[in-house]
Amino acid sequence: MKLKVMQPGMLTTVQDEGRWGFQGKGMPVAGAMDLFALRSGNIMVGNDKRAAGLEVTVLGPTLSVVEGRGTAVVTGADLGFSVNGELFPCNVVVEVKEGDHLSFSGIKGNGSRAYLIFSGGIDVPVIMGSRSTYLRAHLGGLEGRALKKGDIFSTGEPHVLWERFIGFSCPASALPGRQLDQPLRVVMGPQDDAFTDRGIETFLSQTYTISDSADRMGYRLEGPVIEHSGAADIISDAIPLGTIQIPGHGQPIAMLADRQTTGGYTKIAVLCTPDIGALAQRLPGQKVRFRKISFEDAVAATRKEHALLDGIHQLVATWITPIASSTQTTSTILEDTPRSGMWRLSIDGTGHTVHWERLD
Known part of the structure; x- marks a missing residue:
């Protein structure tokens, strides 16, 4: 088209x-x-x-x-x-x-x-x-x-x-069951040791608001200041998708699709993969909360999301597959189906012979 x-x-x-x-x-x-x-x-x-x-x-x-x-x-x-x-x-x-x-x-x-x-x-x-x-x-x-x-x-x-x-x-x-009031799941680190206990508690217990400057690069959040234990800057390292940076002002920035490759701000946590899309669907002015989970739980959540895609594959395959008449049983259909055969195909003007065999 x-x-x-x-x-x-x-x-x-x-x-x-x-x-x-x-x-x-x-x-x-x-x-x-x-x-x-x-x-x-x-x-x-x-x-x-x-x-x-x-x-x-x-x-x-x-x-x-x-x-x-x-x-x-x-x-x-x-x-x-x-x-x-x-x-x-x-x-x-x-x-x-x-x-x-x-x-x-x-x-x-x-x-x-x-x-x-x-x-x-x-x-x-x-x-x-x-x-x-x-x-x-x-x-x-x-x-x-x-x-x-x-x-x-x-x-x-x-x-x-x-x-x-x-x-x-x-x-x-x-499909994923996403709700606006659901907290976003995070795995702590890689620099969560750069924050005080109070800073960690603030991050996990307080509500933040998506700012008007949110874009494809990252979502800037506004709310209570997250306290560092020392300097907010580090030697620049890689920025994974879903990283939550905390610059010196103490306000979180969730790094998204168009994020830069490296950065020098401390990273308190990384969003669980399925929740990155959930955050990306939220609008400026809407609220965000965070919930700590383990690395193993994050992997399990990601596998669950991939299983949903597999399920959609199966639903689509069922939809496009012709359904036999309800008067025929499965065994009758299989008995009437040839067990092997040969097809002749022409692709872009070139002839091909395909031999096939049904495997039960």
């Missing part, structure tokens, strides 16, 4: 999982702020879960399909997605075709970032292993910037059975 940007929205960028493997050379990762939303949307339309989509922030774009047909799904925040004026809920796969208009009316519930995923993904140049937009370096995506009016972009090659994904609806039970 080809799509034209009629209105760009507040901040709409091309993002995938990010530009991993180059931090040692000074290149930030970038990528989707809510990785679960990106990955789940890709699964729902039959893409590789790492494919690029549009990250839509608060006020979404208006797009026109100028060529072709395919599918689309919106995941993450409900920002009022509609096709030709018909409103569609999140996590429902819809068909889009030439002449259709896709738009967003604004926030309908919790969350600030939606992911508009198309079958085949967004086809922009791959730079250092990623299609993600890193705005500060004007790198990746569409010319290293947010979408603007008049842009035209294409989608990639969709799943061979892409039409079968139309109508799939992911149940809420298959």
